[in-house]
Amino acid sequence: MDLHEARAALRSARRVAVLTGAGVSAESGIPTFRDAQTGHWARFRPEDLASPEAYRRDPEMVWEWYAGRYRDVLRAEPNEGHRLLARLEREKGDGFFLATQNVDGLHARAGSTRLVELHGNLLTARDEVTGEVFPLAAPDALSTPPVSPNGNRMRPNVVWFGEFLPEDALEAAEDAFAAADVALVIGTSGAVYPAAGLAVETRNRGGTVIEINPTETELTPRMTFRLRETASSGLAALLDSGS
The missing domain is CATH 3.30.1600.10 (SIR2/SIRT2 'Small Domain')
Structure with a gap:
């Protein structure tokens, strides 16, 4: 598959599922967990x-x-990558689903609504007794x-080390990726499971899986097409309808 074919596949897809990781927010100046340990x-x-x-x-x-x-x-502010994904959601409507490993809330601030945050959200806290979530x-x-x-x-x-992902969020993501015609894997190393296995399910069921990442990842060999770009530039190239 080449870039022209990848664009065509995304354009014609009725169901699109997206997985994002720290690379999407890096362009907003947010360090990864370990990079923040200074x-x-x-x-x-x-x-x-x-x-x-x-x-x-x-x-x-x-x-x-x-x-x-x-x-x-x-x-921090949402960057062009966040905004392009919100645009893609508007184009695909109910056929779009976004699962993020990021906890910064930038996807929602950019306008994404069909969204699950697999690892939680830094802008909120959880009552230790009732489990209710409140804004900080x-x-x-x-x-x-x-x-x-x-x-x-x-x-x-x-979600901390040793804890499970929220069951309802993970189940929704699994269903969306299993049904997707096209899955995008953007800015994630593919090293953290079960999130890393989502797009593989799309591929196993005959869908197209496109990776956007400046470097190779553990998921690269399982991808249908790869764009060695940052999140924003890779999405801009993929969503370009001029060619």
């Missing part, structure tokens, strides 16, 4: 900051880390650990 945080292992055990041991330290990431996310206060008004309107302590609303 300065004071460089001495910690990821498991020291993002696991149930770490939170039980020191919730104040974990919240200090996440409050910093929360401030970074709010300063503005950074200058945020005290940590935050307390829910119910009076209970809240934890970051993200």
Whole structure:
């Protein structure tokens, strides 16, 4: 398959499923989890900051880390990659589905609505007793650990090491990728399962799978077509209707 054929496949597809990872948000200046471990945080292992055990041991330290990431996310803006995916959703309507591994909320801010956030969202927190999700206060008004309107302590609303993905979100994503005519895999290393297996299901069922990533990934050999581009430039090339 060449670029012209990939464009034609996407244009004619009735059902399109998309998986995005950290590479999409990198163009908005948001570092990956490990890239954000600089300065004071460089001495910690990821498991020291993002696991149930770490939170039980020191919730104040974990919240200090996440409050910093929360401030970074709010300063960022959606980039052209986010906006192009929102445009593709408008074109495909109910036939579009987006599953993201990102926790920054930028897809929603760009206008995406047919969306599941497989790893949660940094802009919200979860009541430790009831499980209800609430938006965080503005950074200058945020005290940590935050307390829910119910009076209970809240934890970051993200999936930590050792935790399962939200069952309803994963099930919706599995259904969408199984039914997709075309799946796009954008800015993800393909190393984290079960999310990495979604597009493989599309390929196994006879669909077309297109990867957009500047470098090869663990999923590259399973792809129908590959664009060695950033998210925004790769999507721009793929959605170009002039050729």
